[in-house]
Amino acid sequence: MHPEHHSPTTRGLLCNAASGAAAGVIAATFVCPLDVIKTRFQVHGLPKLGSGSLKGSLIVGSLEQIVQREGVRGMYRGLSPTVLALLPNWAVYFTVYEQLKSVLYSNDRNELSVGANMIAAAGAGAATTIATNPLWVVKTRFQTQGLRVGVVPYRSTLTALRRIAHEEGIRGMYRGLSPTVLALLPNWAVYFTVYEQLKSVLYSNDRNELSVGANMIAAAGAGAATTIATNPLWVVKTRFQTQGLRVGVVPYRSTLTALRRIAHEEGIRGLYSGLVPALAGISHVAIQFPTYEKIKSYLAAQDNRTVDSLSAADVALASSISKIAASTMTYPHEVVRSRLQEQGFHSEVRYEGVVDCVKKVFQKEGVTGFYRGCATNLLRTTPAAVITFTSFEMIHRFLINLFPEPHPHPI
Numbered sequence: 077m078h079p080e081h082h083s084p085t086t087r088g089l090l091c092n093a094a095s096g097a098a099a100g101v102i103a104a105t106f107v108c109p110l111d112v113i114k115t116r117f118q119v120h121g122l123p124k125l126g127s128g129s130l131k132g133s134l135i136v137g138s139l140e141q142i143v144q145r146e147g148v149r150g151m152y153r154g155l156s157p158t159v160l161a162l163l164p165n166w167a168v169y170f171t172v173y174e175q176l177k178s179v180l181y182s183n184d185r186n187e188l189s190v191g192a193n194m195i196a197a198a199g200a201g202a203a204t205t206i207a208t209n210p211l212w213v214v215k216t217r218f219q220t221q222g223l224r225v226g227v228v229p230y231r232s233t234l235t236a237l238r239r240i241a242h243e244e245g246i247r248g249m250y251r252g253l254s255p256t257v258l259a260l261l262p263n264w265a266v267y268f269t270v271y272e273q274l275k276s277v278l279y280s281n282d283r284n285e286l287s288v289g290a291n292m293i294a295a296a297g298a299g300a301a302t303t304i305a306t307n308p309l310w311v312v313k314t315r316f317q318t319q320g321l322r323v324g325v326v327p328y329r330s331t332l333t334a335l336r337r338i339a340h341e342e343g344i345r346g347l348y349s350g351l352v353p354a355l356a357g358i359s360h361v362a363i364q365f366p367t368y369e370k371i372k373s374y375l376a377a378q379d380n381r382t383v384d385s386l387s388a389a390d391v392a393l394a395s396s397i398s399k400i401a402a403s404t405m406t407y408p409h410e411v412v413r414s415r416l417q418e419q420g421f422h423s424e425v426r427y428e429g430v431v432d433c434v435k436k437v438f439q440k441e442g443v444t445g446f447y448r449g450c451a452t453n454l455l456r457t458t459p460a461a462v463i464t465f466t467s468f469e470m471i472h473r474f475l476i477n478l479f480p481e482p483h484p485h486p487i
Contacts, residue, residue, distance in 0.1 A: 091479070095472035103464040104158050109151035111158075113138045154218035156233045161211035172200040202257050209256070210237060210249040252316040255309040255331045266305045271298035296362035300355055308335060308347040364402035368394050368465065384473065388466055395465035399458050408446035411437065 104111075142150040176199050214236045230236035240248045274297050278290035312334045328334035338346040371394040376383045386394075412433050427433035437445045 091472055091475040094475055095468050098471045099464050099468035101159050102467045103460060105155060106463055107460050108155045108158070109139060109142075112142065112151060112153055154215040157211040157214040157218065157236070160233060161208045161215070172203040176200065205253065205256050206250075209253045210240075213240065213249060213251055252313040255312040255316065255334070258309055258331060266298075266302045270301040271295070274298060293362075295365070296358055299358035299362065303351065303355055303358060307351050308338075311338065311347060360402045360406045363405055364398045364461075367401050368398035371397055386469075388470055391466045391469045392462045395462045396458050399461035400454055403454055403457055404447075404450065407450045411446050411448060 139151065146153075176195065180195060211233070214230070214233055217236060217240070218230060230239065237249070244251075271294055274294040275290075278294055309331070312328070312331055315334060315338070316328060328337065335347070372383050372386060372391070375390045375394060376386055412430060427436060441448075
């Protein structure tokens with residue numbers, strides 16, 4: 077049995093879980109149309125936009141096509157199972173995580189070792205994945221079913237679960253589970269190992285905490301190493317979850333055979349498809365989160381307040397500035413990625429690779445060429461960030477006040 081001083085941590089984690097789930101539901105609702113587009117691109121490739129679409133705006137054109145063909149409901153396919161999955165997702169994760177921590181805690185210390193933390197996190201992640209995998213499969217099916225002709229669409233989350241279970245059995249409900257669980261072990265092992273090593277190198281001699289810049293480097297380095305190590309397994313997971321929709325394609329039988337087939341048919345590029353955007357996303361987060369925390373600390377210091385007492389307007393300001401800064405710094409990558417993806421639909425190959433694309437864009441369009449569409453992107457992503465961060469902070473603060481930390485009774 078653990079000492080009483082571990083219970084506040086449990087309370088804090090539970091409040092984090094509840095506020096995180098609530099913020100996740102709000103954010104998922106807001107960004108669902110974009111998630112639908114992303115999933116369709118991943119499964120079916122980039123579409124050939126018609127002449128009526130806005131030139132140079134793949135996202136706007138895709139949204140127009142969805143609304144024209146499927147109505148407004150088409151933009152919110154998969155929202156129901158996503159929302160339903162968020163609640164058990166957090167509940168299972170933190171329950172299992174706390175139970176594993178209670179087993180793995182050392183008797184002589186008040187914190188987990190790196191190895192124990194890895195085991196607890198991986199175990200909780202595996203349990204969460206097993207519990208919620210059917211809902212994520214349904215979500216993916218919902219988001220892609222608008223593109224399938226001649227197939228009776230799913231009407232609701234419950235009917236989708238019933239149909240998948242009836243037509244594909246329990247295996248259909250758990251497509252992608254094997255590579256997901258397998259990816260969790262190296263995912264956490266690599267992340268914690270690299271993060272701890274980088275922290276030990278980057279720590280200042282006169283303080284016991286990382287600077288903002290050092291934290292960015294450690295988080296980005298660990299995230300990049302993790303992404304590179306596990307990317308093939310996430311590719312397999314996506315293929316498994318959508319192969320039930322592909323007619324005339326020999327299905328993958330196992331994670332190992334899927335890895336072999338992808339390597340044989342598509343080469344190393346197939347195994348690492350989506351790696352560059354994923355790495356760019358890491359750099360984005362590595363900039364956004366430390367900047368967000370730094371701005372909150374600055375705003376609190378101006379009026380001699382604590383960070384926890386900041387108003388919703390202050391949190392919204394911090395989240396919007398950090399999002400704009402991160403998006404602006406990483407946006408050139410988005411332009412290069414879009415140019416490289418787009419050329420697949422042209423008769424001639426205009427760019428030979430990333431470096432060649434960067435050179436040609438700079439030569440023909442200058443620096444402004446790397447920021448085409450940036451304003452539109454900020455209008456799309458900044459409100460989502462503000463909603464997510466502000467709702468999380470406010471809900472978390474409400475729950476902390478609603479359930480105050482218990483004080484020991486004097487004997």
